[in-house]
Amino acid sequence: MRQADGAKRVGIWIRVSTDLQVKDESPEHHERRARLYAESKGWNVVEVYQLDAISGKTVKETPQAKRMIEAVRSGHISGLIFSKLARLARNTRELLEFAEIFQECGADLVSLAEAIDTSTPAGRLFFTMIAAMAQWEREEIAQRVSASVPIRAQLGKPLGGQAPFGYKWEDKKLVVDPTEAPVRKLLYELFNEQRRKKTVARLLNERGYRTRSGAPFSDTTVDRLIRDPTAKGIRRANYTKSTGDGKAWEVKPESEWVLHPVEAIVPESLWTSCNAFLDDQRAKGKRSTKPVAHLFSGIAHCACGKKMYVPANSPRYTCYPCKNRMPVADLEMVFREQIKGLFFSPTEVAAYLEQANQAIQAKAELLSVLETEQGSLTTEIDKLYDLYQSSAINKDLFARKYQPLEKRSSEIENELPQLRAELDVLRINHLSQEDIISNARNLYDRWPELAVDEKRRIAESVVERIVIGEGEIEFAYLYAPPPPSPSQVSQNEQHLLRDSLPPPAGSWPESRSGAPRGKP
Numbered sequence: 001m002r003q004a005d006g007a008k009r010v011g012i013w014i015r016v017s018t019d020l021q022v023k024d025e026s027p028e029h030h031e032r033r034a035r036l037y038a039e040s041k042g043w044n045v046v047e048v049y050q051l052d053a054i055s056g057k058t059v060k061e062t063p064q065a066k067r068m069i070e071a072v073r074s075g076h077i078s079g080l081i082f083s084k085l086a087r088l089a090r091n092t093r094e095l096l097e098f099a100e101i102f103q104e105c106g107a108d109l110v111s112l113a114e115a116i117d118t119s120t121p122a123g124r125l126f127f128t129m130i131a132a133m134a135q136w137e138r139e140e141i142a143q144r145v146s147a148s149v150p151i152r153a154q155l156g157k158p159l160g161g162q163a164p165f166g167y168k169w170e171d172k173k174l175v176v177d178p179t180e181a182p183v184r185k186l187l188y189e190l191f192n193e194q195r196r197k198k199t200v201a202r203l204l205n206e207r208g209y210r211t212r213s214g215a216p217f218s219d220t221t222v223d224r225l226i227r228d229p230t231a232k233g234i235r236r237a238n239y240t241k242s243t244g245d246g247k248a249w250e251v252k253p254e255s256e257w258v259l260h261p262v263e264a265i266v267p268e269s270l271w272t273s274c275n276a277f278l279d280d281q282r283a284k285g286k287r288s289t290k291p292v293a294h295l296f297s298g299i300a301h302c303a304c305g306k307k308m309y310v311p312a313n314s315p316r317y318t319c320y321p322c323k324n325r326m327p328v329a330d331l332e333m334v335f336r337e338q339i340k341g342l343f344f345s346p347t348e349v350a351a352y353l354e355q356a357n358q359a360i361q362a363k364a365e366l367l368s369v370l371e372t373e374q375g376s377l378t379t380e381i382d383k384l385y386d387l388y389q390s391s392a393i394n395k396d397l398f399a400r401k402y403q404p405l406e407k408r409s410s411e412i413e414n415e416l417p418q419l420r421a422e423l424d425v426l427r428i429n430h431l432s433q434e435d436i437i438s439n440a441r442n443l444y445d446r447w448p449e450l451a452v453d454e455k456r457r458i459a460e461s462v463v464e465r466i467v468i469g470e471g472e473i474e475f476a477y478l479y480a481p482p483p484p485s486p487s488q489v490s491q492n493e494q495h496l497l498r499d500s501l502p503p504p505a506g507s508w509p510e511s512r513s514g515a516p517r518g519k520p
Contacts, residue, residue: 084113
């Protein structure tokens with residue numbers, strides 16, 4: 001959970017694969033760099049999770065990973081900082097599982113190398129659009145896989161899953177199971193007499209019968225088994241499709257079903273009688289389904305300030321007091337055009353990125369100078385030590401030469417993590433914008449193919465409100481990248497930021513107005 005008040009509590013994740021990396025990569029430096037980043041954000045580091053000489057192939061079951069996940073779920077920490085995604089986990093599946101856990105708990109992930117910080121609007125928007133693209137790719141793969149299902153069904157091959165209750169797979173053929181078939185037949189006979197699913201389930205359980213998994217029969221199980229036509233000698237294949245993880249399966253049109261004859265367990269007349277009664281029950285108790293929420297419900301506002309909704313009998317967002325209306329399809333088309341530019345014209349985008357790049361380049365050049373000086377100092381110290389070891393210089397001369405070199409090396413050693421942390425802040429605050437713009441342009445092309453819930457998530461991440469007036473539409477955006485605060489950079493870099501960064505968030509255009517109603 002996010003902290004309601006006080007400083008945000010975060011953890012630091014440090015993992016190196018081998019003993020050599022423990023020595024060469026200096027986990028202490030990674031920790032200091034992360035602490036400085038947290039300090040620049042005003043966060044409180046309360047935990048450090050360090051995995052020394054642990055491979056990234058799988059880390060989720062390690063004690064440190066379990067401790068970290070428990071801290072996130074309990075709300076002890078609401079963020080995790082690490083040097084790069086590969087340090088968190090190299091296993092893609094585990095990486096996605098970590099991300100899902102953090103998302104469910106409302107916690108943030110901060111990767112310094114990839115310049116991703118989900119505590120910022122830019123980071124959240126980035127992950128939202130990446131998730132949308134990943135969902136699109138998953139659906140593409142699912143379509144390719146599902147294309148082979150009808151062919152296997154036509155050939156009568158198993159499509160996966162267990163055989164229906166009362167049957168079993170034998171040499172890739174569906175045959176009657178002599179143990180379960182009598183129970184399946186009894187179920188139909190009891191329902192034909194009692195006409196109540198709960199009563200049938202109770203009678204079967206009282207007689208000691210159980211489902212294949214050993215669980216008691218329920219009215220839901222009874223309904224499913226009665227509906228299945230396999231018992232009357234017709235096996236259906238390719239008749240359902242998945243609508244997503246955790247969601248109900250959807251029945252395909254009957255024209256796509258593949259039917260195969262199998263040995264029957266009950267007469268067709270008994271099966272028809274039971275199903276006719278179920279159909280009659282369902283028709284009498286049928287309930288209307290809940291209408292699907294529209295894309296901009298709660299986001300679209302009338303110029304008068306009232307929210308606009310879509311009535312059941314109209315395809316338009318409507319303000320009841322003003323009678324102001326906007327076609328649903330037209331507003332989505334205008335929003336799609338907004339995504340294409342992602343808030344700014346190409347000229348403004350290029351200018352912003354150039355300004356941000358200048359500030360980051362200046363910081364990177366300073367870092368490079370210090371790293372080069374550190375390398376030179378190390379070389380000088382090694383040469384001096386070799387001279388002393390070979391007795392070319394005495395102890396006093398060695399001490400006089402060594403002390404200033406060692407002092408400067410120590411100063412740089414302390415300064416480098418601070419400088420890297422400052423560079424991390426600049427990169428995360430500004431350069432991630434480039435990736436967002438790129439993904440936004442991809443979204444424009446794929447927008448018609450995205451599911452409604454994905455579109456809704458993107459709209460909520462981008463727009464605070466849409467104001468629909470007479471002949472114009474204004475978009476007030478949630479995301480406008482702010483300049484770094486003075487506490488985020490050192491004093492000797494302030495002049496660079498003043499000269500190169502874009503204006504503060506308040507002076508950035510919050511909306512694009514003047515778009516004719518129904519036209520982008």
